[in-house]
Each structure stands twice: as structure tokens, then as C-alpha cells.
Amino acid sequence: MGQPGTVQSVDRAAQVLEIIARDGESSVGRIGRELEVHGSTASRLLASLAAHDLVERLEATGTVRLGVGVLRLAAATRSRLDLTAQAGPVCDALAEELGETVNVAVYRDGAAINVYQAQGTSTVAMHNWVGDRTVLHATSSGKMLLAHLEQDAIEDLLASPLERFTEHTITGATVLREQLQQARENGWAQVVEEYEDGLNAVAAPIRGPAGDVVAALSVAGPTYRLAPGSLPATARVLLRAADEISRRIGYRADVTG
Incomplete structure (x- = not known):
């Protein structure tokens, strides 16, 4: 649940980054469950973050991890x-x-x-x-x-x-x-x-x-x-x-x- 006055999508995106930072890598399903949102919502959040290189998908496992944009x-x-x-x-x-x-x-x-x-x-x-x-x-x-x-x-x-x-x-x-x-x-x-x-x-x-x-x-x-x-x-x-x-x-x- 976001803090009062926050933008929900931004708040969720920040939570996604925190989850991945904590776990090293994560799956769409796991992120959706933790945020208590539908898998399609979690997928859209990850797609937006990936567009800015903030996360990247690992083809071998289908999971995601933090991207080079975070380093920048x-x-x-x-x-x-x-x-x-x-x-x-x-x-x-x-x-x-x-x-x-x-x-x-x-x-x-x-x-x-x-x-x-x-x-x-x-x-x-x-x-x-x-x-x-x-x-x-x-x-x-x-x-x-x-x-x-x-x-x-x-x-x-x-x-x-x-x-x-x-x-x-x-x-x-x-x-x-x-x-x-x-x-x-x-x-x-x-x-x-x-x-x-x-x-x-x-x-x-x-x-x-x-x-x-x-x-x-x-x-x-x-x-x-x-x-x-x-x-x-x-x-x-x-x-x-x-x-x-x-x-x-x-x-x-x-x-x-």
C-alpha cells in the first residue's frame, strides 16, 4: 500500500526495484503476489522499468534483475x-x-x-x-x-x-x-x-x-x-x-x- 499523496504506479515501480534489490532477481509472478496485483500489472511495471534500463530480463530463467540504468x-x-x-x-x-x-x-x-x-x-x-x-x-x-x-x-x-x-x-x-x-x-x-x-x-x-x-x-x-x-x-x-x-x-x- 502506498503512502498518502503518492502516485500509485510510481510507488509500485519503486517497490518492484526494492524487491529485486532485496532478492537479487525475481519473477513476474512473485512480484505480482508481493504487490498484491494481477500478473499483467506486474508485467507492465517491469516493461516500463526495462524501457529505462532499470531492470533486465534473464532469458535463461525468465526472471528479472536490476539493470544498468540503476548504475547510472x-x-x-x-x-x-x-x-x-x-x-x-x-x-x-x-x-x-x-x-x-x-x-x-x-x-x-x-x-x-x-x-x-x-x-x-x-x-x-x-x-x-x-x-x-x-x-x-x-x-x-x-x-x-x-x-x-x-x-x-x-x-x-x-x-x-x-x-x-x-x-x-x-x-x-x-x-x-x-x-x-x-x-x-x-x-x-x-x-x-x-x-x-x-x-x-x-x-x-x-x-x-x-x-x-x-x-x-x-x-x-x-x-x-x-x-x-x-x-x-x-x-x-x-x-x-x-x-x-x-x-x-x-x-x-x-x-x-
């Missing part, structure tokens, strides 16, 4: 958990050193998703960005992630109308292309009151074992503390921290560079 999902989760686990101590130390808010963000479906945040001693009631989707063109993490996408993906974003958040938000494609090029050349990106009035930020890339940019490390603070003129010096500190996180998750410049 597990790998994606493990990658994110590994990133936050390794980045956490570095972010905490960086936030303490700079006294400002430090975030780690990853690219997902046209946005930057924050997966870790550490607050410095100078921050007061700073918004918790973990789990939030933020735009690419008006945030430092977003610009850094955008700068390392495939060129087609960059052009797709620049071809769409870009939302203006403050009078300083850059919405022109030509200027943004120049900023993305600078971010790639300098190794860091910045925003000056482009997403929120009075808030500045700078971001650096976090690289995975293959050398590709898998996340962005950023520090943000009010303009009276994190003034535009101080951003290059802050970026140098940030780059060292980003390099440390990259090293922790398997990047080796002497091997991949």
Missing part, C-alpha cells in the same frame, strides 16, 4: 555526494578565511544548482542557496559553468532573451561572449551587482578527473566588503581553493593537462 543513477548520486564531501572542508575554511559566503554549484538543465554553502563570520542572515536554481548569465558560478559548455549550448542560451535583475545585469550577447572568453583565459569569472543590488561575487572552476569543469566554486559578499577592486585578489585565493577541491576529487594537472 547511482553513479550520478555518488558523483554529487563525493563532490560535496570533498568540497565541504575546503569551503568551510575558505569562508572562515574570507569572512564571506562560499558556494559550490553544478550545471543542470540550463541553470546553476547550488550543492554546498558555507557562511563566513561576516555574513548575517545570508540566504541558503543549497538546492536553488540560479541563472547562468548573471551569477559568477553561472558564468564560469556557461563558459565551459559546448559552443552550441552557449549560443542557444545567448540567443534567448536574458532576464534583467538589476540595472547592472549584462543581457547583450556580444558582451557576454567577451566575458566568457575572459573567464576561460583568466580562470575566474565575476559579477558586480548583476543578480542582486549590492552583491558582488567571483567564481573559479572545479575540474574532475578528466580535466573537464564539473562545478564552480564562488564567494559572494556585499559590495562594501567585496568591492570590485578587490575581486582579482579574492579570485587568487579562490583559485587555490578550487584547485584543492579539484585535486581531492581526482584531477591531476600534470596528467590531464
Whole structure:
């Protein structure tokens, strides 16, 4: 029986995966009996799961077991958990050193998703960005992630109308292309009151074992503390921290560079 508020078919599909995970493999009849559904219903559930490679049928026995799709999902989760686990101590130390808010963000479906945040001693009631989707063109993490996408993906974003958040938000494609090029050349990106009035930020890339940019490390603070003129010096500190996180998750410049 599903929990209140759940979708029955999804709830049953999840139960099927749990049964197979518990038993190693199972038959349509056994799954139907445990779920207390007709065999045809169990068969349709398994067919849907098989279409996404979440289960696979063993021809020799007629039973089913978990498929490679489960491994893909597990790998994606493990990658994110590994990133936050390794980045956490570095972010905490960086936030303490700079006294400002430090975030780690990853690219997902046209946005930057924050997966870790550490607050410095100078921050007061700073918004918790973990789990939030933020735009690419008006945030430092977003610009850094955008700068390392495939060129087609960059052009797709620049071809769409870009939302203006403050009078300083850059919405022109030509200027943004120049900023993305600078971010790639300098190794860091910045925003000056482009997403929120009075808030500045700078971001650096976090690289995975293959050398590709898998996340962005950023520090943000009010303009009276994190003034535009101080951003290059802050970026140098940030780059060292980003390099440390990259090293922790398997990047080796002497091997991949």
C-alpha cells in the first residue's frame, strides 16, 4: 500500500526495484503476489522499468534483475555526494578565511544548482542557496559553468532573451561572449551587482578527473566588503581553493593537462 499523496504506479515501480534489490532477481509472478496485483500489472511495471534500463530480463530463467540504468543513477548520486564531501572542508575554511559566503554549484538543465554553502563570520542572515536554481548569465558560478559548455549550448542560451535583475545585469550577447572568453583565459569569472543590488561575487572552476569543469566554486559578499577592486585578489585565493577541491576529487594537472 502506498503512502498518502503518492502516485500509485510510481510507488509500485519503486517497490518492484526494492524487491529485486532485496532478492537479487525475481519473477513476474512473485512480484505480482508481493504487490498484491494481477500478473499483467506486474508485467507492465517491469516493461516500463526495462524501457529505462532499470531492470533486465534473464532469458535463461525468465526472471528479472536490476539493470544498468540503476548504475547510472547511482553513479550520478555518488558523483554529487563525493563532490560535496570533498568540497565541504575546503569551503568551510575558505569562508572562515574570507569572512564571506562560499558556494559550490553544478550545471543542470540550463541553470546553476547550488550543492554546498558555507557562511563566513561576516555574513548575517545570508540566504541558503543549497538546492536553488540560479541563472547562468548573471551569477559568477553561472558564468564560469556557461563558459565551459559546448559552443552550441552557449549560443542557444545567448540567443534567448536574458532576464534583467538589476540595472547592472549584462543581457547583450556580444558582451557576454567577451566575458566568457575572459573567464576561460583568466580562470575566474565575476559579477558586480548583476543578480542582486549590492552583491558582488567571483567564481573559479572545479575540474574532475578528466580535466573537464564539473562545478564552480564562488564567494559572494556585499559590495562594501567585496568591492570590485578587490575581486582579482579574492579570485587568487579562490583559485587555490578550487584547485584543492579539484585535486581531492581526482584531477591531476600534470596528467590531464
